[in-house]
Amino acid sequence: MSDPKAFLSTVSQFAALQCGMNSDALYLVALSGGADSVALLLSLKELGYRVEAIHCNFLLRGEESFRDENFCRTLCQKLAVEFHLVHFDTRQYAALHHQSIEMAARNLRYSYFERLRRDLDAAGICVAHHRDDNVETVLLNLIRGTGISGLTGMSPRNGCVLRPMLGLSRSDVLDYLRLKGQDYVVDSTNLETVFTRNAIRLKLLPMMETVNPSAREAISLTASHLSEAAKMLDAAVQSAVSRCFDGQSIDLRLLFAEASPEYVLFSVLKGYGFTPSQVSDIMSFLLRHVHSDASAATSQPAGGDFVTLPSGRSWCSATHQLVTHGQRLLIDKIEKQQFKPLKVPEAGVYCLADGRKLRVSRRVVDGGFVVERSNNVASLDAAKVEFPLVLRLWEHGDRLVPFGMRGTKLVSDLLTDSKLPLPARQRQLVLADGSGRVVWVVGLRSDNRFRIAPDTRQALVVTIEQG
Numbered sequence: 329m330s331d332p333k334a335f336l337s338t339v340s341q342f343a344a345l346q347c348g349m350n351s352d353a354l355y356l357v358a359l360s361g362g363a364d365s366v367a368l369l370l371s372l373k374e375l376g377y378r379v380e381a382i383h384c385n386f387l388l389r390g391e392e393s394f395r396d397e398n399f400c401r402t403l404c405q406k407l408a409v410e411f412h413l414v415h416f417d418t419r420q421y422a423a424l425h426h427q428s429i430e431m432a433a434r435n436l437r438y439s440y441f442e443r444l445r446r447d448l449d450a451a452g453i454c455v456a457h458h459r460d461d462n463v464e465t466v467l468l469n470l471i472r473g474t475g476i477s478g479l480t481g482m483s484p485r486n487g488c489v490l491r492p493m494l495g496l497s498r499s500d501v502l503d504y505l506r507l508k509g510q511d512y513v514v515d516s517t518n519l520e521t522v523f524t525r526n527a528i529r530l531k532l533l534p535m536m537e538t539v540n541p542s543a544r545e546a547i548s549l550t551a552s553h554l555s556e557a558a559k560m561l562d563a564a565v566q567s568a569v570s571r572c573f574d575g576q577s578i579d580l581r582l583l584f585a586e587a588s589p590e591y592v593l594f595s596v597l598k599g600y601g602f603t604p605s606q607v608s609d610i611m612s613f614l615l616r617h618v619h620s621d622a623s624a625a626t627s628q629p630a631g632g633d634f635v636t637l638p639s640g641r642s643w644c645s646a647t648h649q650l651v652t653h654g655q656r657l658l659i660d661k662i663e664k665q666q667f668k669p670l671k672v673p674e675a676g677v678y679c680l681a682d683g684r685k686l687r688v689s690r691r692v693v694d695g696g697f698v699v700e701r702s703n704n705v706a707s708l709d710a711a712k713v714e715f716p717l718v719l720r721l722w723e724h725g726d727r728l729v730p731f732g733m734r735g736t737k738l739v740s741d742l743l744t745d746s747k748l749p750l751p752a753r754q755r756q757l758v759l760a761d762g763s764g765r766v767v768w769v770v771g772l773r774s775d776n777r778f779r780i781a782p783d784t785r786q787a788l789v790v791t792i793e794q795g
Contacts (some may be wrong), residue, residue: 369507
């Protein structure tokens with residue numbers, strides 16, 4: 329691009345139409361001192377945008393890091409642009425958080441950018457990615473393995489991060505700076521091929537250009553086409569997700585009525601931290617439990633073909649648990665802290681950590697006393713219950729005599745018979761008395777030995793109240 333005005337025109341149109349920028353707002357520009365960020369700052373300033381610069385010194389390249397810092401400070405003084413500077417101990421941060429240096433630098437940079445943006449009430453953070461960077465991103469994602477979204481490359485706007493130069497090439501940037509007579513600094517690590525992105529830039533792309541001199545333009549155009557296709561796909565997938573997923577569980581019959589159940593399943597589960605390989609494992613499990621003849625064993629099942637799945641099969645991400653229950657998959661958040669046993673020394677009201685209340689009261693049993701028929705209430709013979717009571721999670725080996733029965737039964741069997749989904753069973757509470765006997769499986773069944781009988785004089789009424 330031999331005309332600086334053409335460069336500015338492209339930036340101006342892209343910034344307004346693709347990034348949604350306007351001249352009345354304040355924008356922060358990430359300034360490293362390299363050619364790309366210098367061209368970005370210079371062009372936005374020349375176009376009349378209100379800009380301030382941010383420079384991050386990651387203290388990774390010795391004197392070269394301070395050379396870049398001084399260059400950026402001097403440039404901002406020359407342009408009368410406010411200059412914000414931050415130093416990071418990147419190596420210590422990376423070691424502390426068990427991250428690569430590159431990832432640590434990225435996390436530090438963008439966290440600081442966002443904090444400063446909020447403090448200054450800026451409309452966005454402008455970064456200097458251009459078309460060639462986008463091509464490298466597409467190739468990097470392709471090499472690592474990606475879906476359609478990964479092949480669309482970078483977006484002009486990602487939240488508050490804006491990329492006004494995404495429609496320009498690296499050569500356009502260098503031509504602009506040359507014609508403006510503006511110098512810049514070179515990061516020596518950009519010339520090292522040990523970094524994957526640098527290897528793509530310095531080795532792979534030049535090799536591809538021996539096959540097609542317009543390889544960069546072709547890849548960029550393909551990414552643009554895929555970006556449009558991805559919008560249509562996303563709309564279709566979101567519609568499918570809304571049919572199959574109610575926010576808590578996935579209806580498998582509806583899921584397998586979709587054209588691509590695995591893709592829809594991944595679209596649901598990725599938001600809960602599940603990986604593509606986990607989704608593949610889950611899909612393999614589901615397919616093994618589908619009614620189909622031998623010839624269709626490897627094909628997609630039709631809607632309605634599901635048998636009732638074995639209950640309690642589960643998969644976990646870092647934050648959530650996925651559990652089979654009938655013809656559904658239930659998604660439940662993993663509780664970081666187990667329920668702590670609550671000691672109840674006497675009648676009264678006790679507050680639980682989740683906002684519920686345990687109310688324990690004594691009542692005289694006379695002609696006006698009525699046993700309340702509610703899952704959240706247990707009416708017991710006070711004379712047969714020993715204090716202190718303990719409200720706790722059920723444990724293997726817990727037994728009770730279910731109300732209306734004579735023999736004891738394991739609480740685990742009672743829960744299985746209740747058809748409760750696994751997450752609910754894992755959180756099931758019991759109320760035990762001072763001798764360790766389970767007097768109430770909360771919300772399900774009280775112990776027959778403590779029932780209100782004709783000779784009962786005082787009742788102990790225990791209620792779980794929602795917060």
